[in-house]
Amino acid sequence: MARRIKISSGVLNVRLHPHPEGIYGEFIEAIYQLRRPVRIRGDRYAMLSLLSRTEANDGIYTGLITTFTKIDTTEPWFDTDNLKEASEKDISRISIPDSLHPNATSFHFLFDARRHRFYVQTYSKGRTLSVRSAQRMLGGLAADLAITRRFNEAVIDIVQSKAGLEAVFALTVIKRVTVTLTKPNADVFDDDFDENIEGFLEELHSKKLTLIVEAEPRQSITPNEGLRRVSRSALEHGSVKTEGRDEQGATQRSTDDYPEDLHDKYDPDAVSETHAFRQLTGR
Structure with a gap:
């Protein structure tokens, strides 16, 4: 029997005011279109990296949140071979495109636009994304001037148990x-x-x-x-x-x-992580 793998999710309550019909679908589309990383802690950033609209008519949007490390190349570098700060000559040989970031991990999300609930995967193969970090990411995107001009202030709360x-x-x-x-x-x-x-x-x-x-x-x-x-x-x-x-x-x-914690285990030989997350949300 295959080893069963843990999967878990937290829930955010996203609220807009006023909230006419269809506004939440427009909101998730708009913050995705920003294509903007948000710092969630230290040098760790997160962004909406995928949004699926295949179930938009039912008020369901799914996708991925990707987290990664954003390196500040203006800070000093250290040479572990020579045990001293790297020289300008050493640093000049480093060439990393601005769009590339290391230590990337992706987590599933599901946004129920009719109930304005944002379900976020918080555990995946040993990697974690806290629901509070997801709240920081959404809050950072919602605070963008282009978003507040269109939707006013969004209130994003962690659903508690x-x-x-x-x-x-x-x-x-x-x-x-x-x-x-x-x-x-x-x-x-x-x-x-x-x-x-x-x-x-x-x-x-x-x-x-x-x-x-x-x-x-x-x-x-x-x-x-x-x-x-x-x-x-x-x-x-x-x-x-x-x-x-x-x-x-x-x-x-x-x-x-005491945030709401949805959790279960699944057999990776029988179902995909995507399907297991969807079952977890009940949507």
Whole structure:
């Protein structure tokens, strides 16, 4: 039996305002057309290197994110043979085209334009791309002047897990709960809670609402259904933080530390990595 290979994905919630029909498909096409690398950490960059439109009529866009090392050739070079900084003569022999970058790795992505969810592969054959790095990449592309002029500001949040919310509420003593809600899209919900929040923020010309619940002296907050309902919305539209005590003493927890993690294993002799990722997303 072939060794089964790990595959995993994180999820980003991309929100535009206003958001008329078709706007998210136009958005992913526009940021792909930039053909621009974005620094995600240190000398590591990422870019959308492939976009497939074959399922665009169904609101599905697939493709690749490629990460690579971008060398700053203006910085000093080191000669490991002579154990000293390379000379100008040595450096003059180096010829690397500006468009070539080493240590490249590609990861699959799927963008569901109807639900404005961006699924990104976070593990591939021992290489990783954190969902936060994918958020930095998309955020950097969305902040391009050509994009903001056309789509206004894009809000890109990491979707957090329900298990993470339970962990946040599992403190022995909860003295404060802070729920942050950014302006959501109401069209993906079954009831009017998020629609009311969006209307409230719109009327105030605001993009964020922060709800703070504090315990009475010598009491602990007991999260009821109302607080949990607001908090569940924040898993896709913000974050939830608790402050209090556990067995170790004073502490705090945040759903930011519990991103949604889709993971599985697949047999490479039976299915391709592309197909395994698609199954993982459920799209």
